[in-house]
Amino acid sequence: MDDDRTEKIRQRAYEIFQREGGILGHHERHWQQAEMEIDREAALPLTAGDALPETREIDSADVLTVEALAMRTGISGDEARELLDRLGNDRAAIEQAARSLKAKRRS
Numbered sequence: 001m002d003d004d005r006t007e008k009i010r011q012r013a014y015e016i017f018q019r020e021g022g023i024l025g026h027h028e029r030h031w032q033q034a035e036m037e038i039d040r041e042a043a044l045p046l047t048a049g050d051a052l053p054e055t056r057e058i059d060s061a062d063v064l065t066v067e068a069l070a071m072r073t074g075i076s077g078d079e080a081r082e083l084l085d086r087l088g089n090d091r092a093a094i095e096q097a098a099r100s101l102k103a104k105r106r107s
Helices: 003-019 027-042 063-073 077-087 091-106
Strands: none
Touching: 003 027, 027 091, 063 077, 063 091, 077 091
């Protein structure tokens, strides 16, 4: 298994563990879910503009959702709102597109 992939899976599994309240005993499920998410993200387009079609399933007016995405990924609130509007409720696609936006800014 690729070291970079393993590290991404480890980090994601820990995020899932934290998101679910830090309850011990579900490490295998967290790891499997993380593997699935990381592999799915790897198959997604690299930019938000090339990503999934607009679905508008998540209400970007939910300020807490927009702020949480912006804080977690290091993008602006406007960028977070745009991604939520464009990608609907596909959280893996949203997270990947947000990371891609941030990486493009660094380049």
